[in-house]
Amino acid sequence: MASYRVPYSVLCKTFELCENTTKRLEITEYLVSLFVQVIELTPEGLVELLYMCINKLCPDYEGLELGIGESLLMKAIAQSTGRDMKQLKLDYTKCGDLGTVAKNSKSSQRTLFKPKALTVPHVFSTLKDVAQITGQSAQSRKIDKIKGLLVACQENEAKYLIRQLEGKLRIGLAEQTVLSALATSVVLTKDSGKLSKQQKEHDLAIAADTVKSVYNQMPCYDMLVPALLKYPLNQLQEKCTMRPGIPLKPMLAHPTKSLTDVLDRFEGHTFTCEFKYDGERAQIHRLPDGSTMIYSRNSENMSVRYPDVMQKLNKWLKPTTTSFILDCEAVAWDREQKCILPFQVLSTRKRKDVKEEDIKVQVAIFAFDCLYLNGEPLLRKPLQYRREKLREAFTETENEFFYARHMDSNNIEDIQTFLDVSITSNCEGLMVKSYDGEEASYEPSKRSRNWLKVKKDYLGGVGDSxxxxxxxxxxxxxxxxxxxxxxxxxxxxxxxxxxxxxxxxxxxxxxxxxxxxxxxxxxxxxxxxxxxxxxxxxxxxxxxxxxxxxxxxxxxxxxxxxxxxxxxxxxxxxxxxxxxxxxxxxxxxxxxxxxxxxxxxxxxxxxx
The missing domain is CATH 2.40.50.140 (Nucleic acid-binding proteins)
Known part of the structure; x- marks a missing residue:
């Protein structure tokens, strides 16, 4: 059965079922049904199917996107169906969904021969080809590829194909639901069937938590899925661990309205206060081979935006530091006054094709967390330990690299004073974090109450902007x-x-x-x-x-x-x-x- 290829129609029927309900459990059931069939018939096709479900071509950090505009898609629909562009635009104005316009245009079209049915691998590889087309006559070559798919579309396939090309399926299919369905599908295909209903529900809940946790640490289906299919679930954390070169979704903080709220939350616990810097979140990775990358909070590779940081990074490392993942803030920096500049200054810096000799806005890196060091993942270690490792591995360098300024105290007057100091230092306020114990671990992609943020301008007000x-x-x-x-x-x-x-x-x-x-x-x-x-x-x-x-x-x-x-x-x-x-x-x-x-x-x- 290795040659079996998932029909695109099967995926589109699942999309249609998901679109026709708002119930999360029903959507999960439809996905589980699809995934179980694929795991049993063609497990090697599961990764592509998952990417199609979340409407991506690859992990976020690889940066491959379709970027297809409405006008180009309309040309492809018009050329593949023989319809008038003016009438197409009128139809689109009426219904507001280009996918539905494509489906209706196809249904009114008569064909002499029935085209060969589309498969998920073929559609996925063609979408990747479209995304990679650049250079001379790129637009016409993209239209030709899209036309080839549209001509072969049957029933509702054109509707979802066009939506995938637009970049939005709009069927209520959140990635967390896809991960839950993936975990459930794997458990069901490995389950002997002898477990009680209560035990099965327990196993499914554990599986979903495990898969989501591993994905948060290593958001790459190309690595996660093969490991999930090969190893027992209780070995997944060990076999599929975080590594430099694959950015994590950053941990986020909850806003708070008063310093009293901070003390109420951390009563009886050790906490630490850090300056909240007004810059751009950056995750710096160094691989054992010496290659380095800088990623944004959205996992976008920003290395080309910061050639100056890439060039200077080696100066900040101690001789024992071979590989790491660093969570930090890149801020605009005045080297003469030795002070932070507002975010608006940083935002004027070019985002692409940055040459070091042309840089007018200098940046400084303020590091506040070390997530991985010399082959050791540190997420589950308390902040106290991670901060020690950060200071063991790096050296502060004037005008370039600093540790985030911090203060450890549970006295509300000390915190108020430190908040005032942060504001006069051109920072936004404070981050207050659990410092030791299990609660002080790093939780990727979560907005956790183990981190609170306090800004001067919203004390006593609504809270965060x-x-x-x-x-x-x-x-x-x-x-x-x-x-x-x-x-x-x-x-x-x-x-x-x-x-x-x-x-x-x-x-x-x-x-x-x-x-x-x-x-x-x-x-x-x-x-x-x-x-x-x-x-x-x-x-x-x-x-x-x-x-x-x-x-x-x-x-x-x-x-x-x-x-x-x-x-x-x-x-x-x-x-x-x-x-x-x-x-x-x-x-x-x-x-x-x-x-x-x-x-x-x-x-x-x-x-x-």
Whole structure:
């Protein structure tokens, strides 16, 4: 059976089942049914299938993306079906889903011969080919590849193929659900069937936790899946461990409103306070062969953005340091004044094709955690141990490399003083962390209460600022007639893959800001809201709609339940969402993708 190749129609039928329900358990069951069949018939095809389910071509750190725009996809649909482009655009305006337009265009098309059925391996390899096409006549070559697939599509395949090419399946298939289904499928295919129902449920829960934990440490299906199929589940942690060159999703902190909250949380526990630096999260990796990489919080390889850091890194290492993974912050740095510069200065630095001799904005690295050192994973070790290892392995270097400044005390006056010092040092505030014991381990991708963040400007207020996506704008009046005067913002729900409206924002902008935002957003105007914009029954309607491309940091005075905004709908009220009161613009978050915006769950968890 090794030659069996999963039909693409089978995958699309599973997608359709998932799209037709909102129940997480049902979606998981559909995936489990599919995965079990694949494991039994063609286990070597499981990795490609998983990538298709999460709509990726490879691990995030490899950086291979389709990046196919709507106009190119419309050309491919028109050319493969013989339809008029003008009519296609009208259909798209009516239904708002290019996948459905492609499906309907195919169903109205008559063919003389039935094409050979598509398979998952063929579609996946073709999508990879499309993503890798560059250079002369790249657009026409991409269209030819896409046309080849579209011509062979049957039933609902064109719908999901176009959505995959767009980069969004929009069927409510979150990666955590895929991981749970993967774990369940492996247990079921290895299970002898003699276990009691209670024991089986226990084993499935343990399996899901194990697979998610291992994936968080080593987010690479190409390595995880073969190990999962080959070894017993209780050996997975040992056989599939973190390593330099594969970035982890960083641990995140919970916001807190007061220093009293900090003391309440850590009462009876040892904790430490560190400066919270206003820069870009960076994870620096060094392999035993000496090669080095720098990754962003989204696992994007940023090595080309920081050639100066790459060149100087060897100066910071002690002779015994051979390999490591370092969690740190890259901040803009004034070498003459020897001080930190604001994030806005760092954001002016080029992101691609950076040459060291052209660099105008210098950076300093502030290291606060060591996750791996000389072949030893340190995630499960307490922060106290990790900090010791960090200081054993590196040397502070003036203007280039520093340890994050810290203070250990449980006296509230000391913490207040240290907070004030952090602000005068051009930092955002403090990170307060568990210091020893089991709670002081490093938890990749989790927003843990073992790390709290305290910022000066929100003590006694709402808490953390929010990172929100711009989905619309209102024409300006008076002085703002030539630009947009206000904007419609949304948070993101990763489970439903929806952008949920949260506020209308019109304050915090300088005239320069407004002109810059107008210029950068005008190329992303769309005729009508996307079908995955959650607007509610009586929505706020902007004058202009945008593609979800920009993330802004926004501060507010309070939150309220609102019938007109849909953020976290169903969490605090069955039909109403949450809105921000008195929001103000802080800055553009160039380091975040729209899917990394504040989630609806985070909005709903903020008490007000």
């Amino acid at each position: 929010m990172d929100l996506v711009v989905i619309g704008a209102f024409y300006g009046r008076g002085k703002r007639t030539s630009v947009y005067g206000a904007f419609l913002l949304a948070c993101y729900d990763p489970d439903t893959e929806e952008y949920q409206t949260i506020c209308k924002l019109g304050t915090g902008f300088s005239e320069e800001n407004l002109q810059q935002l107008h210029d950068s957003l005008k190329d992303h105007i769309i005729e009508k809201p996307k079908r995955f914009y959650c607007l509610g029954e009586n929505p706020v309607k902007p004058d202009v709609w945008f593609e979800p491309v920009q993330v802004w940091e926004v501060k507010c005075a309070d939150l309220s339940v609102s019938p007109r905004y849909m953020a976290a709908v169903g969490q605090v009220d069955p039909s109403k969402g949450i809105s921000l009161r008195f929001p103000r613009f802080i800055r553009i978050r160039d380091d975040k993708e729209p899917e990394d915006a504040t989630s609806s769950e985070q909005v709903g968890s903020v008490s007000f």
